[in-house]
Amino acid sequence: MSWFSFRTARREAAHPIAAPVQAGTEPEIHRSLALPTVFAALARGPRANVLDLGTAIGSNVEHLSEFGCRLSIEDLFMTRMSAADGEQLGPEFFEQLIPLPNGPQFDVVFAWDLFNYLTRKELAHLTARLRQACRPGAQVLALIWYHKSIPAQPIRFRFHGTEQLVYDRRTALERPGPRFQPAEINQLMSGFHVDRSFLLRHGIQEYLFVRE
């Protein structure tokens, strides 16, 4: 099965597999049912260590700064693009992506929709690394598409208040979605339990995992 790579992205750019979203469309805003739980934990707890696997977004940084946390941003998608052009990523990639000089350190992880852009093997390596990286009780927010086709690049999610996310698509192109099944996700995320899971109307299943 061929998964996403720059090569396939270029191929898909030349031959989009789905009708492109109209350029200049306003970003969508959707309610996030798990987000309030994450923010409540950040507000309640001591100074938290937050890992954002997405792209750095100024307003998110500003928002998180209200909690006085330590924020690590590791742009997984772009790092992957620059590290391996379509090649399968091994565990060492994720060890370098998320260095853990002091052992488990993260209290909150924003994985956004990035799971959808990894092969099952790569996702297994990532979740294995997250198991090592998260403290007991740590929360992982992940969004799993169940549509047949998904945006060709991960969406940029911005906090919009405490209960909503702005979905900012980087491209109008689409690619086949992996359509991970809930049982598969649960298996991949061993060491975590599903605290909350919401099936949202716009084609996304929102998961909030908690490290056991």
Place this chain on the structure above:
Amino acid sequence: MAWNPKKTDEPSTYRPAELSPAPRPATTTPSTAPAPTSTSAEPQRRGERATIGPSIFIKGDLTGDEDLVIEGRVEGKVDLKQNNVTIGKNGKVKADVYGRLVIVEGEVDGNVFAHEQALLRQSGAIRGNISAPRVVLEDGSRFKGSIDMEAKDSGRSNAPGTQGQAQGPAKVPEAVAVQAAG
């Protein structure tokens, strides 16, 4: 000795600026001012600014007492804790950067320590950690690393997560404006 009109002209043109009270108090007011004002985007507080041009490559430590614009390449350490440091669009810095206001329009491979604010422009990229009371990342900028953030107001009763209202962060005018512009 030959008369040099340039030398005699300079004092007369610069004296009014030196006597002007504006620049000095600006450097001493942060304790009363809550955050850098809009002037913070332009590192012009002292009116003195050195530039490292695009063709210059410096390997070693940089220290001084004036604002600095880096358009060339620097490897080592940039230590201007009391001044503003701008890494211009052509600038490539492989060093830890210390400054009061640090603006990155080019590339930094190292840690950024800003006394007041770190500002990563749209064209900028930082691979390293940022430590600053205020961090602004413009849309389109590239950042990989950690940001150490102190809570802005420990006495604040309502952190965003506790409000339960679908409203924007309480105090983000600059970042929001930046996002909208991006």
